[in-house]
Amino acid sequence: MSVFRTRLWATLKQTLDTIIDDKLDGLEAELVYPKWMEKKTMSDAYEDDLEVAGPAMAAEKLEGQEMAEGEIVQGVMFKYIALTYALKLTISSEAMEDNKYKETIALAKMNKRAMLKTMDVEATLRLMRAFSATYAYSGTNQPLCSASQPLPHGGTFSNLSGAPAAASMLAVSAARTAVRKYPGHDGSIQGYNLKRVLSPVDQETAWQVLLGSSFNPVTNNFAEINVVNQKMDLEYVPIKHWTNSTTNYIYQTDAPNGLQFRTRKKPTASTWVENGQGMAAHGITARWATGSSEPRSVYGVAA
């Protein structure tokens, strides 16, 4: 709804001491998604990533026998289609002329704040929907974390914990074991390393304790080391917009081409006026696509 004068009726005379509002400057530094998503640019309306798998193993050849024939196959096509996000604020010329506190009608800054926040929220949807078949990827027909991720040569592998458990040394160890045995695209064990943990902020303290404690005292061994702290180099990113669960979390691995944010158009402002009505508008638009081209880049725990 447009900003007419009585929407901000208390700003029409200079009587106020403090304007209380959300922060409008320096918001880029507060974004969470750049800490766990790879930032890329898009040059076209859509972009495709293609999975290709080689033969994996050689075969023993007996004397005089012909070499075994290998295979290269095409796997999943991951598509990134840029979506447009936009917002406008409209204001009457009277509201602009009469307002005594210009920070209350900082439309351009408020628009930018809304767009940046939208980018963070939309990026986080990739985590919130990571376990939902309703939001399966079109290429794999599986959500980001699934027990049935397809392999190009046939068969499937799981990037979803079969025994989900809350943050603990045992839980992380189990995840590390699973990721160490991830198959490559060729279908045989490739193995990756855990790199980062992403969770709703509800788990922040639990992860900080687990990642920050040097020791894990147990009966008869008060000096047992905390393997997570001493032998793994795990980052932790609490995700404030991850609101559909308090217990789920996702590990990121060192497999490339994982979760990414592809910008087609950076947030771009525009202004225009309708002189017939005496109205002005501040608009902002941006285009981007989010996704992942690599199920091996994550290990999900729906605890």
Added chain:
Amino acid sequence: MDNAARYGIRLHSLIGGGSMPKNFPNSAKFASAYQPAVNGGGNCTIGIGDPITGLASGMCALADGVEGAGGGLAVKGIITECLPQWSATEGTMVMRNPIQGGIVYGTNLSRQTQALYVRADVGVWEMDVVNASTSFDTIAEYQAADGANADHRLVYDSATLRANPKLDLATVATTAAQWRIQDISRSSLNMDVTGANFKVLVTCFEFQSAAI
């Protein structure tokens, strides 16, 4: 988790195109001493985002939703701006939103209570929903309601004394009702389909087009 609330019936876009809301040239007038009220709730104010209906007297009133004694009323428009209103306490006209109820201006038209509005039939509107059932907790269930009708409900807010209109999903049907559901709002404020304050886009089905 609940979705962030947004008050009232908000203009999403104009059906006929254009980027600015078109306030109807004729302002909405309210009778002297008019006191808006929510049936089953209490007296309230009326302001930006509230629906109005026209009366035979030429005056306007808050448009009841399904909670009204006579059910949902045909909607004339949605208030976008409140004009200065008489304040007997201050002895002058004052600017405020929302407009207070029970203001007596008698026959002095320079003290008359008025508001500006956008006609309900020209816009695609966004509304938060009242969702008291499990019939609407998936995207598919919302999509199945596209093209159906529903009434709004004034969910009286005793703290702010606002009418607080929301779309009542318990009234979704193919029979006549105040609003036609068009789609789920694509606002990123719509984070959780199972939470409160989920937002939908509607057009006006029971627009007050008949002479009164």
